[in-house]
């Protein structure tokens with residue numbers, strides 16, 4: 530059994546990651562999407578095996594990752610994946626970039642809903658297309674994430690009417706943590722189909738759907754959605770191994786798959802590593818027990834954070850998400866302006882992602898990474914309170 534409280538800040542810094550080393554030891558890093566947990570045993574064993582055989586030549590990409598992902602998706606995500614329509618790519622953002630290029634006409638826009646995982650705002654430009662921002666609709670004061678955030682379906686329809694032909698979906702949604710409902714996504718599918726468009730669905734956070742909630746893959750919404758859906762994922766986020774590149778792009782029709790492999794440039798598909806491939810196979814096939822443990826720990830941290838914020842931080846609003854290990858903290862009433870994360874970093878030496886990095890409607894929010902130990906979480910929450918007390 531993994532001890533999810535085992536690692537200290539010193540041990541985490543010694544791993545050499547960006548999260549723990551970009552700033553000095555006086556700053557507690559609870560920002561970028563990396564977990565503070567020991568690697569899953571099956572993944573560690575797979576990596577040891579690659580190292581022992583010095584398996585560092587050009588990777589032979591076969592169907593083991595697609596088959597392992599398809600089994601995992603059926604077992605844990607309620608999702609049908611055809612390994613024959615699944616292509617291995619270097620990493621998720623690379624897969625999104627290729628999919629945008631293949632499935633969006635050259636002069637068409639790409640809808641990005643905000644607040645957005647920041648790279649989504651950049652990717653369309655990398656393929657010489659315009660990112661068309663459509664902010665999520667917010668219901669102020671809502672008690673649950675499902676009530677709080679909604680796709681602006683009218684805004685999305687307008688964007689497609691004005692020439693957009695694809696949309697980057699994040700299901701579950703980084704940063705707000707929502708798993709969109711079937712009704713909401715079915716309506717999205719009707720709009721996209723009307724314009725012969727595509728939905729590029731980044732589902733990297735799907736395995737991190739919290740125990741009481743169920744993931745809903747966009748491809749599972751209905752046949753219309755499946756016919757224009759590109760699903761992109763990797764075990765890298767849910768098993769915290771983003772330094773081991775390997776991801777998958779799945780289409781849900783033969784025609785979609787043919788279009789993808791015919792139009793994607795082979796040089797762009799190339800780049801998954803032997804370590805990434807073996808780590809993904811090991812995680813998808815043998816990682817369930819570790820993942821269950823990680824999810825239980827994250828759920829505990831969500832409850833702990835919610836209780837702390839409600840009791841100690843009257844100017845902060847925290848609506849726990851359905852999924853991901855992020856708390857999307859609303860500090861708009863805290864009197865710290867558009868970038869409260871800068872104040873908290875300065876006064877509390879706690880590093881969260883500034884909400885404004887996720888788009889204009891993220892201003893006044895901070896994204897706090899909860900995939901950590903109890904001791905680090907308590908330290909982080911204490912620093913947040915100290916920073917707010919210093920106003």
Ligand SMILES: Cc1ncc(COP(=O)(O)O)c(C=O)c1O
Pocket residue numbers: 562620621622623646699703731733734763765766771776
């Ligand atoms: C929604 C989402 N997509 C993609 C990524 C990055 O994936 P990759 O490192 O495989 O490109 C992240 C990382 O945090 C993410 O949150």
